[in-house]
Amino acid sequence: MIEILVQSLEGSTLNIWILSTAWFWPSLEIFHFIGLSLLLGSMLIIDIRLAGFVRQMNIMATHRLLPLAGVGFFINLTTGMLFLIGDPARYAVNIGFQIKMLLIIIAGLNALWFAVKISPILIDWDPYGDTPSAAKISAYVSLSAWFGILLLGRLIPYVGTG
Amino acid sequence: MFEWLEYSILSIWVGESLWGYPIMLSFHVVGLAIVVGVFSVYNFRVLGLFESLEFVAFVDFFKLAWFGLILNTSSGFALFSSQATIFITNIPFLVKISAISLGSILAFLIQSRLRVHANDWDSGVNRPTSKDFWFARTSIFLWASAIFGGRLIAYYF
Numbered sequence: 513m514i515e516i517l518v519q520s521l522e523g524s525t526l527n528i529w530i531l532s533t534a535w536f537w538p539s540l541e542i543f544h545f546i547g548l549s550l551l552l553g554s555m556l557i558i559d560i561r562l563a564g565f566v567r568q569m570n571i572m573a574t575h576r577l578l579p580l581a582g583v584g585f586f587i588n589l590t591t592g593m594l595f596l597i598g599d600p601a602r603y604a605v606n607i608g609f610q611i612k613m614l615l616i617i618i619a620g621l622n623a624l625w626f627a628v629k630i631s632p633i634l635i636d637w638d639p640y641g642d643t644p645s646a647a648k649i650s651a652y653v654s655l656s657a658w659f660g661i662l663l664l665g666r667l668i669p670y671v672g673t674g
Numbered sequence: 675m676f677e678w679l680e681y682s683i684l685s686i687w688v689g690e691s692l693w694g695y696p697i698m699l700s701f702h703v704v705g706l707a708i709v710v711g712v713f714s715v716y717n718f719r720v721l722g723l724f725e726s727l728e729f730v731a732f733v734d735f736f737k738l739a740w741f742g743l744i745l746n747t748s749s750g751f752a753l754f755s756s757q758a759t760i761f762i763t764n765i766p767f768l769v770k771i772s773a774i775s776l777g778s779i780l781a782f783l784i785q786s787r788l789r790v791h792a793n794d795w796d797s798g799v800n801r802p803t804s805k806d807f808w809f810a811r812t813s814i815f816l817w818a819s820a821i822f823g824g825r826l827i828a829y830y831f
Contacts, residue, residue, distance in 0.1 A: 541825040545706070546818060553711020557735060569731035576724040577715065659704060666703045670696040 514604045521600040530598035537598065544591040548662060551584030555658050562643055562651035570639045575631075608671040612664040619657035626650045676758035689756035701749035706824075708742030710817045713781055716788075717810035720802050729792040736785050743778060766830050770823030777816035784809050 521527055530536055554577040560566055561574045596603050603609045630647050637643060643651075679685060688694040712735050719727055754761050761767045787806060794800050802810075 538826055538829050542822055545821045545825055548703075549707055549710035549714060549817075549821070551711075552707035553713075553715045556708065556711055556738070557715055560735075560738075561731075566731050566734045568734075569728050570726060573724070573726035573728070576726055580715065580718070580723075659707075662703055662707055663700050666699055667696055670693075 518600040518604050521597050524597065526594075526597050527600070530594060540591045540594055540598075543587055544595070547584045547587030547591065548665075549584070551581050551588060552658055552662060554578070554581035554584065555654060559651040559655045563648050563655075564643045567640050567642075571634060571637070571643065572639050603668070606668050606671065608664045608668040612661050612668075615657050615661045615664065619654060619661065622650055622653045622657065626654075676762050679755045679758040682755060684752055685755035685758070688752050695753070695756065698749045698752045701745055702753065705742045705744075705746030705749065706821070709739050709746060710821065712736070712739040712742070713777075713784075713813060713817060716784070717814050720806050720810040729788060729795045732788060733785075733792060736781075736788070739781070743781075761827070764827055764830060766823040766826035768823075770820050770827070773816045773819035773823060777813060777820060780809060780813050780816060784813060 557569075558574045558577055558581070561569050561571050626647075630644075630650055633644065634647065680689075688698055715724075716732050716735070718724065719729070719732070784806075787809070791800070791802070795802060
């Protein structure tokens with residue numbers, strides 16, 4: 513499956529344009545790093561509060577940061593897909609990239625679990641108090657996944673193929 | 675001086691061992707996410723976004739950001755030492771270091787104002803002034819410039 517993906521991307525118009533446009537790759541890198549800062553910064557604040565720390569902050573107010581996390585994620589999804597299209601043979605077979613994608617799915621499922629199961633019960637808790645243990649678990653899963661994603665992304669050039 | 679640095683035990687480990695450089699890069703990117711992430715959210719808050727987030731809570735988050743900055747300074751020094759003579763003449767690197775130095779001084783000033791005014795801002799006694807807005811915009815510009823310079827280092831040797 514990975515081979516089919518690589519073959520279909522290599523030689524595509526976008527692939528050739530990305531590779532032949534010298535300024536484009538470094539520009540993508542700059543936006544990918546700005547995106548990760550927005551995403552990780554928002555998630556750090558949301559999850560630290562969700563884990564029960566920094567109780568001067570109203571836990572319901574931290575939801576306001578979700579659009580910023582969304583903007584960061586969208587920037588990184590777009591630039592990330594352009595990296596993959598630009599150099600599919602490098603990324604698709606890389607074990608670091610593959611585990612990174614798996615962790616993004618885990619982070620997404622955790623966010624879904626939070627939205628469906630935990631967010632509704634948070635209303636009954638003191639907005640300036642401790643959080644239920646299910647919320648804490650979700651916060652730690654989220655932090656571990658996002659920082660794992662960050663580290664694996666950085667290590668792609670240093671790890672081998674899967 | 676930079677040649678001497680390149681021959682120190684630290685720089686040889688970072689530059690020549692299999693995992694020295696990637697380990698330091700990992701610390702560096704974690705620190706970057708914490709520093710730029712926390713300061714960005716705060717700057718957007720000052721500029722009027724996420725209005726229900728309490729200013730007083732950022733006193734704690736700034737401590738985390740300073741921890742990130744220490745992580746970045748240490749790992750950055752280790753990375754720098756491995757190729758000191760090359761980095762010191764690299765224009766994007768110099769842009770990055772200047773932006774980080776100014777950004778850190780500004781973050782200290784922003785934190786001082788936060789500590790004095792957080793309770794008043796939260797209770798609505800008064801609001802951030804044009805000085806705070808100017809600090810916030812400049813801070814966003816400086817951290818973005820640091821990323822801009824940092825990402826271009828590898829392309830301008």
